[in-house]
Amino acid sequence: FELLPVFKQLFKSEHFFSDAIIGAKIKSPIEWLVNFYRQAGLQSGIDYFKSNANNPEQWTTHQIYLSCNALGQRLFNPPTVAGWSGHRTWLDDNLKNYWKIFDEHLFAFENGFKPLEVNERYRQLLKDLTSNSTDPDYVALQIIEHFITVDLDADQLNDAIAYFKNILPNNYYQGNWNLDIDEIPEQFKEFMVYLSKLPEFVLM
DSSP states (O other): OOHHHHHHHHHTOGGGGOTTTTTOSBOOHHHHHHHHHHHTTOOBTTTBSOOBTTBTTTTSHHHHHHHHHHTTOOTTOOSSTTOOOOGGGGSSTTHHHHHHIIIIIGGGGGGGSOHHHHHHHHHHHHHHHHTSOOOHHHHHHHHHHHHOSSOOOHHHHHHHHHHHHHTSOGGGGTTTOOTTSTTHHHHHHHHHHHHHTSGGGGBO
8 A cells, every 4th residue: 555666666667758748738728827936946835925015916826816717727727527528628829818918917917016026037947958158049948948848840949049049139149138128028029929829839
């Protein structure tokens, strides 16, 4: 009846790393939101799930509850005892709301408390992912590989890298662009909005 050895053996199975399994699941709204927070290196109770002094419920878990509800997943109130149907059923008219929430609301939580500190977490994330690279193509590629589970095709990849670079004027790349410039957090956030609209972004 000891479960630990069973789980250890189970999670080391090659089935978990099979191409048929990786990227085969469509994220639910709660997975979509919390996965981003975790992948971005944000800290629970510090960067999110934190009360706003002027409105105690505005930036707590209540905000994530409202976002998931808008995307068709009312947390703690599944439609049946089996839960939500999930998978392809998430690909409905609510998909456009995923993009809207990412664009208009997901980054807005910063405004409640310490936006500068959150921006610095984004900057540090990029430095960690790229060993503080000064190559914008490489930085964009590492962001894509970190946040998107499956490989993009060559055209998608080239378009995404071009988009990342086009966020800032060309003169930034004449020997001056690096991860310490003031514009990096905003460049990252705008790029994430772009990536969130790719079909591959909802896969896990």
